[in-house]
Amino acid sequence: MTQRQCDVLVIGAGLTGLAAARSLARRGYDVLTVDQAPVGHTDGGSHGTCRIFRLGYEDSGYVRLARHARELWSELADETGTRLLHPVPQLTFGPQLTQVRDALVQAGAACESIDGPEVARRFPGVSITGEALVEPDSAVIAADRALAALAALAGEVLTGVPVTGIADDGRRVTVSTGDGGRIDARRVVVCAGPWTGGLLAPAGITVPGTATMEQVSYFLPADPDLPGPAGTEPASTGPDSGWPAMPIVVHYGGRFLYGLPVPGSTRYKAGLHQGGPATDPDRLDHTESSALSLHTEQAVAELLPGLRPRAVAVERCVYDNSPDEDFIIDRIGNVVIGAGTSGHGFKFGPLLGEWLAALAAEGAARPGVAAADFPPRRFALSRLH
Numbered sequence: 001m002t003q004r005q006c007d008v009l010v011i012g013a014g015l016t017g018l019a020a021a022r023s024l025a026r027r028g029y030d031v032l033t034v035d036q037a038p039v040g041h042t043d044g045g046s047h048g049t050c051r052i053f054r055l056g057y058e059d060s061g062y063v064r065l066a067r068h069a070r071e072l073w074s075e076l077a078d079e080t081g082t083r084l085l086h087p088v089p090q091l092t093f094g095p096q097l098t099q100v101r102d103a104l105v106q107a108g109a110a111c112e113s114i115d116g117p118e119v120a121r122r123f124p125g126v127s128i129t130g131e132a133l134v135e136p137d138s139a140v141i142a143a144d145r146a147l148a149a150l151a152a153l154a155g156e157v158l159t160g161v162p163v164t165g166i167a168d169d170g171r172r173v174t175v176s177t178g179d180g181g182r183i184d185a186r187r188v189v190v191c192a193g194p195w196t197g198g199l200l201a202p203a204g205i206t207v208p209g210t211a212t213m214e215q216v217s218y219f220l221p222a223d224p225d226l227p228g229p230a231g232t233e234p235a236s237t238g239p240d241s242g243w244p245a246m247p248i249v250v251h252y253g254g255r256f257l258y259g260l261p262v263p264g265s266t267r268y269k270a271g272l273h274q275g276g277p278a279t280d281p282d283r284l285d286h287t288e289s290s291a292l293s294l295h296t297e298q299a300v301a302e303l304l305p306g307l308r309p310r311a312v313a314v315e316r317c318v319y320d321n322s323p324d325e326d327f328i329i330d331r332i333g334n335v336v337i338g339a340g341t342s343g344h345g346f347k348f349g350p351l352l353g354e355w356l357a358a359l360a361a362e363g364a365a366r367p368g369v370a371a372a373d374f375p376p377r378r379f380a381l382s383r384l385h
């Protein structure tokens with residue numbers, strides 16, 4: 001990289017940066033995206049085959065946003081001719097069940113309360129004693145395909161380009177790269193995940209947050225011919241042949257267990273939301289945590305008897321946590337920030353992209369930006385200062 005110019009430079013080619021670049025490219029901007037590492041690399045927060053799409057949040061505002069995001073996922077799937085969301089029913093349970101149900105009902109989203117015996121009848125691979133909520137609109141996102149679909153529409157993406165400095169003179173932004181090169185842009189969109197705070201601090205922008213090193217484990221079905229949710233065929237003969245016949249599960253509240261079938265595989269992925277320790281994003285350790293493995297296997301043995309309780313593989317993955325778990329979507333001068341996705345950002349990907357593109361376009365002489373395209377004020381950086 002020597003000297004480059006563009007309308008908008010996006011820093012970070014994870015889910016958030018690629019979604020922003022795609023939204024900018026479709027608005028006609030000359031957009032360039034750079035990343036220090038290849039798309040889908042294992043030190044970022046966006047790698048892996050799958051993520052949960054769900055409407056269920058304890059806050060009806062998020063339910064509405066997730067619904068909006070779902071429409072945008074469908075548009076992206078149509079545009080690229082790629083299957084990105086696999087509908088799979090979800091069972092939600094745990095201490096915040098009532099708040100999730102109330103929020104879904106308030107937002108007019110479908111859900112159904114069932115008791116333990118009904119759970120056993122409909123979902124033989126799951127064992128819950130108390131009440132549970134069925135969320136019929138949940139899905140498994142094919143995360144690797146989603147990243148590839150966004151990258152294909154993002155304009156130019158350069159990898160192996162570490163950004164070392166950002167200087168906004170009020171008119172344009174000059175960005176320095178590791179090899180001594182410079183990129184000159186009218187606007188910069190920083191989507192550097194847990195590296196965002198460190199990158200922006202020298203420019204006088206404080207983005208608070210904590211990186212944590214999470215772990216997911218992969219399990220095999222106890223019986224591959226176990227019948228699926230009532231009314232469906234066994235997994236081995238169903239339309240998604242090869243999936244364990246299991247719903248998505250979310251134990252909502254605190255350090256919760258979540259689980260989902262992996263698309264195109266017999267594996268089931270499970271992890272503990274915010275279970276991992278704080279970490280330095282420049283020193284990520286991918287070694288298996290035996291404590292997290294044990295905790296996950298114990299939860300699986302207790303709640304998911306449809307799976308063999310010993311994991312067959314584990315993966316580590318970094319979370320970019322904001323102090324209040326709300327996203328950080330804002331603009332300071334000519335620098336737009338998309339960070340703090342706090343372990344729940346994937347489902348909102350195309351919506352985050354639209355918000356960031358709208359913020360980057362604001363004030364620029366370009367058509368097509370409506371007020372409704374802007375992010376809610378709850379995501380402003382100023383709330384954290």
Ligand SMILES: Cc1cc2nc3c(=O)[nH]c(=O)nc-3n(C[C@H](O)[C@H](O)[C@H](O)COP(=O)(O)OP(=O)(O)OC[C@H]3O[C@@H](n4cnc5c(N)ncnc54)[C@H](O)[C@@H]3O)c2cc1C
Nearest residue numbers: 012014015016036045046052163192193317341345346347
């Ligand atoms: C285990 C796990 C499970 C999850 N499950 C779900 C789920 O089920 N549902 C859901 O909605 N969400 C889920 N998430 C959250 C979701 O995956 C993340 O919120 C999202 O992928 C974050 O994307 P990002 O682009 O903001 O960050 P990242 O993917 O981390 O991307 C940031 C990029 O910036 C680059 N970068 C950083 N600094 C520089 C620099 N100086 N120069 C150049 N490039 C730089 C990095 O290399 C990186 O590629 C999960 C996350 C994890 C880790």
